[in-house]
Amino acid sequence: MNSEEIKKKGDLILGNVSINCVVFGFNKGDLKVLLTKWPDFESHMLPGGFVYKHEHLNDAVTRVLYERTGVKDIYLKQFEVFGDSSRMFEDVFKKHFRIPETEVGENPWFARRYISIGYYALVDYTMVEPTPEGDAEMCMWKDAENCPELSFDHQLIFESALRSLRYDFLTQHIGLKLLPETFTMSQVQELYESFLKTTFVRSNFQRKMLNLGILERMEKQVIKKPHKAPFLYSFRPDWTENYHLFI
Amino acid sequence: MNSEEIKKKGDLILGNVSINCVVFGFNKGDLKVLLTKWPDFESHMLPGGFVYKHEHLNDAVTRVLYERTGVKDIYLKQFEVFGDSSRMFEDVFKKHFRIPETEVGENPWFARRYISIGYYALVDYTMVEPTPEGDAEMCMWKDAENCPELSFDHQLIFESALRSLRYDFLTQHIGLKLLPETFTMSQVQELYESFLKTTFVRSNFQRKMLNLGILERMEKQVIKKPHKAPFLYSFRPDWTENYHLFI
Structure with missing residues (x-):
């Protein structure tokens, strides 16, 4: 200036x-x-x-x-x-x-x-x-x-x-907004492991994360080897935290 | 002015x-x-x-x-x-x-x-x-x-x-700051019932609230009929929420 x-x-x-x-x-x-x-x-x-x-x-x-x-x-x-x-x-x-x-x-x-x-x-x-x-x-x-x-x-x-x-x-779970619009479960796990400074067993992490009801799984795109492509997920825009921790 | x-x-x-x-x-x-x-x-x-x-x-x-x-x-x-x-x-x-x-x-x-x-x-x-x-x-x-x-x-x-x-x-549980410095469990229950627009069974409410580790029970003051006076509690100043909802 x-x-x-x-x-x-x-x-x-x-x-x-x-x-x-x-x-x-x-x-x-x-x-x-x-x-x-x-x-x-x-x-x-x-x-x-x-x-x-x-x-x-x-x-x-x-x-x-x-x-x-x-x-x-x-x-x-x-x-x-x-x-x-x-x-x-x-x-x-x-x-x-x-x-x-x-x-x-x-x-x-x-x-x-x-x-x-x-x-x-x-x-x-x-x-x-x-x-x-x-x-x-x-x-x-x-x-x-x-x-x-x-x-x-x-x-x-x-x-x-x-x-x-x-x-x-x-x-x-606001950290999911650091990921691209669609992401794999591995990307989510990497994010949580980095933030919480811990490691998770892959299957347990996936189960817990899906149980939260935060993520939406996308339909697989037709590509050459569909069985090898990982599922893509997105953050559910309508998700709101269940605040009822007490009752 | x-x-x-x-x-x-x-x-x-x-x-x-x-x-x-x-x-x-x-x-x-x-x-x-x-x-x-x-x-x-x-x-x-x-x-x-x-x-x-x-x-x-x-x-x-x-x-x-x-x-x-x-x-x-x-x-x-x-x-x-x-x-x-x-x-x-x-x-x-x-x-x-x-x-x-x-x-x-x-x-x-x-x-x-x-x-x-x-x-x-x-x-x-x-x-x-x-x-x-x-x-x-x-x-x-x-x-x-x-x-x-x-x-x-x-x-x-x-x-x-x-x-x-x-x-x-x-x-x-920030609502506890609406109460006086010391309060009875009935006052806490009244506050939560009002906020959450629900009613609780007295014994269940007391057990759940104490399990949260938020409250500190005061020693009873010596008064005429000590067995009839309700316990007084205060909000634990060192209490921090356990954020680990996920892991």
Whole structure:
């Protein structure tokens, strides 16, 4: 962004509200997280953005995620709002964008305090094209289990997202949204073994998983050797958890 | 608020961020919700407020709740952020506070769009003193199951809070935070029967509830007829749900 673009941005966005996204993917047994980085900074950041003055918050987060991943219709969850009064990034912003003091008007938008709304997103890893915001940024997948150091309070935001994901995984089987639209039982088992850090006997896992009533088995496509092709499953869109744990 | 106070408020609060609280209590078998009302308006509202410029969001919500209930250390949960771009209340505000057009400067704080962070709160009903914000407001408990019409998008916010509460009640037994610090098993049973709209056999209920490992039984106090006094229980502060539903 040049000085003109930076000034203009302040007229377009809502003050004091920002968005941070923790985008999770799953690849070859590993949970991944999408990070950005400014080349002149040592630590990584979470992708984020702002809300335009006449834009619904939901549209803003969808837009920010589309800009970073190239994917629409992403599964999203608001997991926490971060409202520490020290959330201000003026110095960092001026340094990165090399904004001369003379160019900074009174109370510029990037000198404000931002309350950040945290979303985690679950995406099909194979569909995502990590896309930086302009030339002065990089965007890449990193291992979530072995995440590099994050800037500002992004470490806190990331850890909170991970806790929410783990909770929702175990109570709502939300992890299935990390898989492609259709998947094999082996893929499901790999996902659960990775998340729960355990191994399952194949037949037991399949029986337990099918008993949950979460999955729908697809008709086999006619291919050359139909008896060798594994069944494909999809997440039942109408599935809701049976909450009656007590009675 | 007079014109001077209204102008001053704009200098103190953060723009574009508000708080709405859905405060639940439980009394004589009924779930209650704390509402406010402006006498010159037909419909009720949820208590709410703003964040001071140098105040942590968490402190802001605690302050707002303390002002309405007289209670500190309330169990609170962020359940949803409401970010519709039409969340603007200028006309309503001017009408209620009778602000003459000549008194309104350019872009006054009450003409801004506010993204509202929704919290639900669980309180011990007997401890709360419903307190209005100034003379031009009323504050009172209403039945949550038979809630009067709410203004603006407060109906939406209330319904979302109720859904979150029901979910958390069934998965985390969070409803116990509606009871006093210590309570009898009959009080617990009354709460669960009300929430789940069912009845339980007393002995079965007690056995199931104790098996959950949620409750701690207190030593009986020495009173005149100790054998007749029911046991008192408290919610185990160290209790965490056993998430391993699957394995």
